[in-house]
Amino acid sequence: MPPRLIALWKSLSLLQVCLGVSALLHIGLFSFRLVDPEGFQRTFENTPLEVILVNAGSEAKPDQAQALAQQNLAGGGEASTNVRATSPLPPSPDNEVGDALAQTARMIEQMQAEQQQLLTQVRQELAALPPPQPRAPTDAQQAQAEEERRRQLTKLLAELEKRIREENAKPKKRYLSPAALKSADALYYSAFRTRVERAGTEHFPSANGQKLYGELVMEVWVNRQGKIVEAIVTRSSGNKALDKRARGIVMAMGQFDPVPPEVSAGHDLLLISSRFRFTRDAGLEATTVQSDTRAPARTMSTADSTLDRAVDHRVDRYAVAGNPVAHSRSPHIHSLFAQQTGQAVDYGRLLCPLDAFAATVQAFAADGARGCNVTVPFKFEAFALAARRTARAELAQAANVLRFDADAHGGWLADNTDGIGLVRDITVNAGVPLAGRRVLLIGAGGASAGVMGPFIEADCAELVVANRTVAKAEALVARHADIARQHGVRLHARSLQDAGEAFDVVVNGTATSLSGEGVPVGPQVLRAGALALDMMYGPAAQGFLDWARAHGATGRDGLGMLVEQAAESFLLWRGVRPDTAPVLRELRALVDAPGA
Numbered sequence: 001m002p003p004r005l006i007a008l009w010k011s012l013s014l015l016q017v018c019l020g021v022s023a024l025l026h027i028g029l030f031s032f033r034l035v036d037p038e039g040f041q042r043t044f045e046n047t048p049l050e051v052i053l054v055n056a057g058s059e060a061k062p063d064q065a066q067a068l069a070q071q072n073l074a075g076g077g078e079a080s081t082n083v084r085a086t087s088p089l090p091p092s093p094d095n096e097v098g099d100a101l102a103q104t105a106r107m108i109e110q111m112q113a114e115q116q117q118l119l120t121q122v123r124q125e126l127a128a129l130p131p132p133q134p135r136a137p138t139d140a141q142q143a144q145a146e147e148e149r150r151r152q153l154t155k156l157l158a159e160l161e162k163r164i165r166e167e168n169a170k171p172k173k174r175y176l177s178p179a180a181l182k183s184a185d186a187l188y189y190s191a192f193r194t195r196v197e198r199a200g201t202e203h204f205p206s207a208n209g210q211k212l213y214g215e216l217v218m219e220v221w222v223n224r225q226g227k228i229v230e231a232i233v234t235r236s237s238g239n240k241a242l243d244k245r246a247r248g249i250v251m252a253m254g255q256f257d258p259v260p261p262e263v264s265a266g267h268d269l270l271l272i273s274s275r276f277r278f279t280r281d282a283g284l285e286a287t288t289v290q291s292d293t294r295a296p297a298r299t300m301s302t303a304d305s306t307l308d309r310a311v312d313h314r315v316d317r318y319a320v321a322g323n324p325v326a327h328s329r330s331p332h333i334h335s336l337f338a339q340q341t342g343q344a345v346d347y348g349r350l351l352c353p354l355d356a357f358a359a360t361v362q363a364f365a366a367d368g369a370r371g372c373n374v375t376v377p378f379k380f381e382a383f384a385l386a387a388r389r390t391a392r393a394e395l396a397q398a399a400n401v402l403r404f405d406a407d408a409h410g411g412w413l414a415d416n417t418d419g420i421g422l423v424r425d426i427t428v429n430a431g432v433p434l435a436g437r438r439v440l441l442i443g444a445g446g447a448s449a450g451v452m453g454p455f456i457e458a459d460c461a462e463l464v465v466a467n468r469t470v471a472k473a474e475a476l477v478a479r480h481a482d483i484a485r486q487h488g489v490r491l492h493a494r495s496l497q498d499a500g501e502a503f504d505v506v507v508n509g510t511a512t513s514l515s516g517e518g519v520p521v522g523p524q525v526l527r528a529g530a531l532a533l534d535m536m537y538g539p540a541a542q543g544f545l546d547w548a549r550a551h552g553a554t555g556r557d558g559l560g561m562l563v564e565q566a567a568e569s570f571l572l573w574r575g576v577r578p579d580t581a582p583v584l585r586e587l588r589a590l591v592d593a594p595g596a
Contacts, residue, residue: 421565
């Protein structure tokens with residue numbers, strides 16, 4: 001670095017440096033809004049970019065793409081301005097599709113590089129400062145200045161490192177929209193569209209014997225393994241029944257082909273934004289549209305948080321709150337519980353924005369609801385919302401069920417039924433005793449926090465908590481140390497790489513199955529014939545179950561735990577505990593059915 005720049009850098013105060021970093025970040029943020037939102041919406045609202053297959057190609061990219069294809073085709077001939085001679089598609093007007101997403105991505109990459117350069121410079125300057133040492137009185141002023149500079153640089157370094165860690169921790173997402181010209185995008189979307197159109201035409205939406213027609217826009221989220229993790233209607237057809245059935249068609253397919261690396265481009269989730277047209281002549285037609293998502297920070301949680309079906313306000317209302325919740329079987333379970341016990345209950349799903357869980361649940365309660373179950377990732381927030389907590393919720397510092405009691409009756413009550421549900425499923429449904437057994441619990445999040453107490457109360461001999469961040473596991477172990485001593489249970493916190501060997505029971509309490517990641521521990525944790533249980537169920541748990549069986553263990557998913565904890569929730573709300581055996585049998589048949 002030139003001496004003049006070094007001198008300029010050293011002359012800057014901490015405030016000046018922070019203002020400079022803040023300015024760079026705000027430039028990136030404001031770049032998302034350099035166009036009028038309403039005008040931008042009008043640009044792409046009626047300009048779908050179709051997927052076609054062409055029988056020729058060109059090395060040069062077209063100046064203005066009019067369709068997605070398996071290769072570039074610049075076009076040619078003497079076609080009129082309103083006709084695309086190089087495509088078999090019907091004529092369509094020319095429209096400009098901007099590359100704001102690409103420009104934004106490049107700007108963010110540049111900002112990240114500048115931030116990393118600044119981080120390196122701060123570290124170098126901090127290392128160049130002389131170490132603190134006793135000085136003569138004449139040097140006291142210089143020593144004080146150096147110490148103040150060291151303090152400023154240390155604070156700035158901590159802030160930069162924290163910001164970088166937070167950014168790196170966010171899931172990486174990629175948006176498949178009309179601006180993309182890569183051939184792999186076209187081929188993947190073509191396969192996606194074919195599957196959706198076939199399913200939509202075969203299961204054409206109808207209500208009261210009448211077919212439903214209309215047009216809507218839906219965002220479909222696919223992970224790297226090709227699993228659909230969420231589908232959200234972002235532009236309604238104006239008919240709620242059609243919106244709901246269209247979403248059901250997509251979610252029912254469940255699994256597509258794995259996303260090729262050149263399409264995922266290193267991202268964890270792929271968003272495909274498509275326009276769905278249900279017509280009298282052609283059945284269902286699907287085309288890509290410019291996603292309403294302009295900023296890479298957008299997540300699934302920005303959808304409207306509403307129950308997924310109409311409800312009868314004459315009955316008591318409940319829901320499962322989380323993000324995502326589309327996969328949840330809880331509404332079916334509680335419907336069976338209500339039929340069995342004769343309770344007037346309506347139970348749905350409540351999709352909560354990641355940054356507005358409290359507001360969403362409070363609005364649900366204000367609308368007359370009586371309670372809710374809470375799933376990932378809000379169990380710690382649910383605990384904080386309640387005025388009163390049960391002893392097992394206090395121990396877990398997390399809650400999976402809320403009862404909306406009036407203030408006159410003490411206010412909201414939080415409970416945690418995960419642990420008692422899991423222990424009952426293992427000991428009663430699976431017939432595996434826990435007393436005297438060595439248990440490995442993978443993960444230290446809300447799900448794991450909820451099951452530790454009941455495991456200890458079941459008198460297992462040893463309970464090991466293994467987590468990617470060992471400090472979180474240590475905090476969980478420390479919180480349960482007293483109850484563990486009372487029951488004579490040995491507690492340990494370990495890393496995933498050093499979890500231990502030959503456990504009798506291994507429980508996966510992480511979200512790795514939901515995200516499609518591999519098993520986070522090695523097979524040495526299993527003894528021959530061990531019980532290996534994943535708290536997820538259905539296709540999400542299949543990878544863990546296959547791994548367990550391949551290494552001589554008995555695999556079990558979390559469906560039984562789901563039913564048993566739901567029964568405990570129902571008991572808290574209604575004062576009666578339903579018989580779980582017939583409900584579990586019915587759910588098992590549904591989950592294990594081909595194509596489920």
